[in-house]
Amino acid sequence: MSDTRVSTESTGSAGRTVWPQLEGLLHRVSKPARYIGGELGAAYKAMDASQINWLFVYPDTYEIGLPNQGLQILYEIINERSDGRADRSYAPWTDLEALMRSNNIPLFSVEHHTPAADFDVLAFNLSAELTYTNLLNCVDLAGVPIRTDQRTMEHPLVMAGGHCTYNPEPLADFLDVVVLGDGEEAVGEITAVMYEFKCSGSTDRTGLLRELSHLEGVYVPSMYIAHYDGPHLKAVEPRFNDVPEVVRKRTVADLADWPYPKNQLVPLTEVVHDRLSVEVFRGCTRGCRFCQAGMITRPVRERPADQVRTMVKKGLDRSGYDEVTLTSLSTADMSGIDGVVKDIMNDSDSSGAGPLSVSLPSLRVDAFGVDIAAEIQRGRRTGLTFAPEAGTWRMRQIINKLISEDDLYEAVDAAYSQGWKRMKLYFLTGLPSETDEDTLGIAELGKNCVEIGKKYTKRASTTVSVGGFVPKPFTPFQWFGQNTDIELQRKIGLLRDTTRKMRGVELKWHDPKATLAEGITARGDRRLGPVIEEVWRRGGTFQEWSEHFDLTLWTEAMAKHDLSIDWYVYRHRNEDEVLPWDHLDAGLHKDFLWTDWMDALDEVGLPDCRWTPCYDCGACTGYGIEHVVASAVPPAGGSQGTSGPRQLAVAGGAVPVSIGRAPTTQGLPT
Amino acid sequence: MKLRVRFTKNGRIRFISHRDVARVFERALRIGGASVAYSEGFSPRPKISFGLALSVGFESDAEYLDVDLAAPVDLEAFPGRLTESLPDGLVVEAVAPMLPGTQSLQQAIVSCDWNLEIIGLDEAALAQSVSELLDSDEVLLHRDRKGKQTVVDVRPAVLSLKVVGPTEDGVGLAASLSTDQVTIRPDELAPLLGENVELGRARRLHQWTNVDGLQLEPIAAATDHGRKPHVRDIGPDELVAAQDAATG
Numbered sequence: 001m002s003d004t005r006v007s008t009e010s011t012g013s014a015g016r017t018v019w020p021q022l023e024g025l026l027h028r029v030s031k032p033a034r035y036i037g038g039e040l041g042a043a044y045k046a047m048d049a050s051q052i053n054w055l056f057v058y059p060d061t062y063e064i065g066l067p068n069q070g071l072q073i074l075y076e077i078i079n080e081r082s083d084g085r086a087d088r089s090y091a092p093w094t095d096l097e098a099l100m101r102s103n104n105i106p107l108f109s110v111e112h113h114t115p116a117a118d119f120d121v122l123a124f125n126l127s128a129e130l131t132y133t134n135l136l137n138c139v140d141l142a143g144v145p146i147r148t149d150q151r152t153m154e155h156p157l158v159m160a161g162g163h164c165t166y167n168p169e170p171l172a173d174f175l176d177v178v179v180l181g182d183g184e185e186a187v188g189e190i191t192a193v194m195y196e197f198k199c200s201g202s203t204d205r206t207g208l209l210r211e212l213s214h215l216e217g218v219y220v221p222s223m224y225i226a227h228y229d230g231p232h233l234k235a236v237e238p239r240f241n242d243v244p245e246v247v248r249k250r251t252v253a254d255l256a257d258w259p260y261p262k263n264q265l266v267p268l269t270e271v272v273h274d275r276l277s278v279e280v281f282r283g284c285t286r287g288c289r290f291c292q293a294g295m296i297t298r299p300v301r302e303r304p305a306d307q308v309r310t311m312v313k314k315g316l317d318r319s320g321y322d323e324v325t326l327t328s329l330s331t332a333d334m335s336g337i338d339g340v341v342k343d344i345m346n347d348s349d350s351s352g353a354g355p356l357s358v359s360l361p362s363l364r365v366d367a368f369g370v371d372i373a374a375e376i377q378r379g380r381r382t383g384l385t386f387a388p389e390a391g392t393w394r395m396r397q398i399i400n401k402l403i404s405e406d407d408l409y410e411a412v413d414a415a416y417s418q419g420w421k422r423m424k425l426y427f428l429t430g431l432p433s434e435t436d437e438d439t440l441g442i443a444e445l446g447k448n449c450v451e452i453g454k455k456y457t458k459r460a461s462t463t464v465s466v467g468g469f470v471p472k473p474f475t476p477f478q479w480f481g482q483n484t485d486i487e488l489q490r491k492i493g494l495l496r497d498t499t500r501k502m503r504g505v506e507l508k509w510h511d512p513k514a515t516l517a518e519g520i521t522a523r524g525d526r527r528l529g530p531v532i533e534e535v536w537r538r539g540g541t542f543q544e545w546s547e548h549f550d551l552t553l554w555t556e557a558m559a560k561h562d563l564s565i566d567w568y569v570y571r572h573r574n575e576d577e578v579l580p581w582d583h584l585d586a587g588l589h590k591d592f593l594w595t596d597w598m599d600a601l602d603e604v605g606l607p608d609c610r611w612t613p614c615y616d617c618g619a620c621t622g623y624g625i626e627h628v629v630a631s632a633v634p635p636a637g638g639s640q641g642t643s644g645p646r647q648l649a650v651a652g653g654a655v656p657v658s659i660g661r662a663p664t665t666q667g668l669p670t
Numbered sequence: 671m672k673l674r675v676r677f678t679k680n681g682r683i684r685f686i687s688h689r690d691v692a693r694v695f696e697r698a699l700r701i702g703g704a705s706v707a708y709s710e711g712f713s714p715r716p717k718i719s720f721g722l723a724l725s726v727g728f729e730s731d732a733e734y735l736d737v738d739l740a741a742p743v744d745l746e747a748f749p750g751r752l753t754e755s756l757p758d759g760l761v762v763e764a765v766a767p768m769l770p771g772t773q774s775l776q777q778a779i780v781s782c783d784w785n786l787e788i789i790g791l792d793e794a795a796l797a798q799s800v801s802e803l804l805d806s807d808e809v810l811l812h813r814d815r816k817g818k819q820t821v822v823d824v825r826p827a828v829l830s831l832k833v834v835g836p837t838e839d840g841v842g843l844a845a846s847l848s849t850d851q852v853t854i855r856p857d858e859l860a861p862l863l864g865e866n867v868e869l870g871r872a873r874r875l876h877q878w879t880n881v882d883g884l885q886l887e888p889i890a891a892a893t894d895h896g897r898k899p900h901v902r903d904i905g906p907d908e909l910v911a912a913q914d915a916a917t918g
Contacts, residue, residue, distance in 0.1 A: 023682075024839075026685055026727070027726075027727040032685040032726065032727065033685045033686040033687065033690060033726075035685075036682045036683070036685050036686075037682075038682060038683065038757050038758060038759075040757065266697065268683065268686045268690055268694060268757055269686050269687065269690045270689070270690065270693065274693075317701070318701065319697065319701070320696070320697025320698060320699075320700040320701040320755070321697065321700075322696075322700065352703075352705055352741075353700050353705075354700065354705075354706060354708050354714070354716060355708065355714050
């Protein structure tokens with residue numbers, strides 16, 4: 001696609017920079033502050049040919065990518081090393097990209113504006129499937145061949161980490177190295193191996209990759225070969241006997257050992273999460289069956305409360321932020337969270353700085369969650385967000401989000417009574433065995449919440465936000481055939497018709513076409529590579545952005561390469577089917593996931609294993625590690641599977657998902 | 671305690687927006703330990719107000735903000751401490767307590783002096799264009815405001831123009847442009863000087879207030895309303911600038 005020759009000038013030992021050429025173009029692009037760097041906390045360690053130079057790239061805009069905590073953590077860890085250093089880069093918006101291509105300016109780092117090809121590693125964070133084409137675009141803009149087999153010693157290694165890499169197969173043609181799981185330890189080990197290689201003066205790129213494949217958590221796709229039997233994947237096998245058959249994810253045993261980021265980046269321009277973030281725990285064992293993050297990040301590892309408090313205090317002092325968010329997959333579940341929040345508020349009151357606002361990324365659906373919200377939102381009370389995820393109790397048992405209607409109404413009542421006026425409820429549609437009754441239950445919950453609010457305020461309103469469900473690898477729903485975009489559109493239509501008559505209920509929904517595109521890559525195999533490349537070559541970048549998203553690019557690319565959307569997206573998988581990620585290990589036993597899938601279809605819930613006996617999912621036992629939880633008892637408030645047997649009720653009912661062990665014959669690729 | 675602060679915005683940081691500058695200062699004041707007063711109500715905001723917006727990409731030697739502090743600060747140390755908490759390119763140069771009744775920056779500024787780089791004309795051609803523009807009784811500018819077309823005579827807004835000689839990519843032009851009633855921005859001025867004429871770099875050199883007919887720097891206007899010399903809280907350069915302006 002491109003012929004992006006590096007056009008740069010040297011600044012002596014500190015390396016080359018494109019700044020002089022770039023500077024004159026910035027007044028012609030939107031939001032030029034995206035490209036100037038200068039963040040508080042940025043490392044500015046000079047380019048050093050004797051070290052391993054990492055370029056961490058987020059394949060979306062600066063304002064989406066900058067706040068990414070994973071990338072910031074690894075950036076700091078590398079910059080603390082003596083054998084490595086790191087800069088950052090983000091996908092340039094289309095206006096600058098056009099100017100860069102016409103002026104032969106390559107992708108650059110925001111710190112030194114060093115050309116990307118001058119680094120030893122281009123390391124991408126992959127958090128969303130629809131950014132895959134941006135990854136290709138960034139590699140191409142760097143002047144690096146997009147395919148691994150076309151790269152030589154003069155090119156950087158292209159690496160990726162992040163949640164999407166639990167199925168990296170669609171990107172196998174493009175990624176030299178994939179890191180599975182927590183990156184804190186792995187990036188150091190990779191740096192050490194590469195440093196030794198660099199010092200040796202070797203030019204054997206394949207040898208380096210083979211060496212890297214020996215590191216735990218490191219997957220080198222080119223060291224494996226995929227075998228097919230017609231449309232079926234038979235196996236993905238190592239090419240050499242020293243390359244592991246199965247690559248196990250990395251898990252940091254104790255978060256207390258990694259109090260990062262210590263110097264969170266404070267950008268000069270507005271970004272999506274423009275506040276201090278402190279990770280209070282990693283992992284989640286709520287066991288929501290649709291949730292990939294909850295499955296692949298097990299077990300729960302809490303950060304000690306006093307470390308949280310110190311990180312918040314130091315972080316606020318050095319950043320000047322007046323807002324902190326305590327991040328995790330379910331922050332209200334942290335042991336003693338109410339005390340942690342109170343301490344933070346007290347520290348702030350005695351600091352003499354202005355009012356502090358604390359936010360939790362997700363609120364547990366019960367009165368306890370609302371109490372915490374009341375503690376941290378002393379001032380303004382506009383909206384509160386809950387995520388019941390499904391409209392009926394039957395459906396919530398299937399997805400194992402064990403919130404009773406009473407829990408929700410109690411929480412909503414508590415919120416309205418304490419001054420909140422607007423609720424926001426998140427739901428998924430297109431879940432396994434979902435009937436129209438389940439779908440319409442979403443509207444019903446919204447209506448009932450408004451009714452409760454009317455007791456307290458005439459302005460009570462509820463926003464019902466609905467997203468289409470995409471089954472993800474390493475979840476119990478990985479075998480489930482995704483709803484078609486037409487079916488999702490019909491369900492959204494049902495909800496639109498129903499909520500139109502409901503005063504105070506506002507419906508929002510995610511575009512089912514984007515849900516389909518996400519589904520194509522989420523569970524695809526290596527045969528998807530040419531499809532992604534085709535979409536990119538036809539200009540399909542920034543597919544996360546509705547103004548750039550184009551489903552026809554995806555469907556036409558699938559057709560061109562004789563791949564069936566029915567087969568890849570809509571088909572239920574069988575128990576004995578080889579899945580494209582079977583040679584990777586997220587810590588979960590496949591039979592645990594299958595049993596959980598069967599339980600789901602039987603509408604059987606499964607309580608949180610933090611406070612119950614172990615189900616042997618594999619995440620702890622397989623790694624010789626355990627939950628790190630300060631409190632051995634469930635948090636107060638009694639909800640969501642923590643308060644007794646009623647959530648475990650097994651209900652009957654017809655389940656319109658057919659599961660079979662025989663291969664289906666519909667929609668096979670030719 | 672209300673302070674008027676003058677600062678510069680030069681170099682790469684010229685690419686951040688007016689709103690970004692406001693956020694950066696809010697954080698820098700907290701980092702530096704200044705207790706900023708907050709507004710009352712459900713959503714308390716720090717009491718900081720900024721003057722005229724500076725377009726993204728323009729530099730400035732003369733930006734201003736007014737801040738209301740909840741506790742007194744050491745005025746001598748204040749500019750240095752605040753600058754330390756600011757990113758490169760933002761430098762606090764002067765600070766002075768404001769007299770009660772001082773007009774807000776938005777109300778008080780009547781004109782700005784600029785150093786502009788004009789691209790697309792050589793020096794002689796620019797001089798020709800400038801003198802033609804200055805000789806005109808009427809200079810019509812077409813503006814598109816939210817899809818609504820308007821035509822404004824901007825001649826009264828062009829207070830002075832002077833060609834100052836070649837720059838890296840074009841020709842330098844010193845311009846004094848009104849910000850009061852009839853206004854014109856530097857990026858609107860450049861195309862009026864000829865076809866395919868573009869604005870290159872732009873730097874604001876001064877912002878001016880008009881107090882009882884005197885042209886004063888905003889800090890001078892805030893400290894003594896221009897009525898008597900003031901030496902306590904503002905630096906000597908500032909005073910000289912204010913007096914030069916008043917007399918010249």
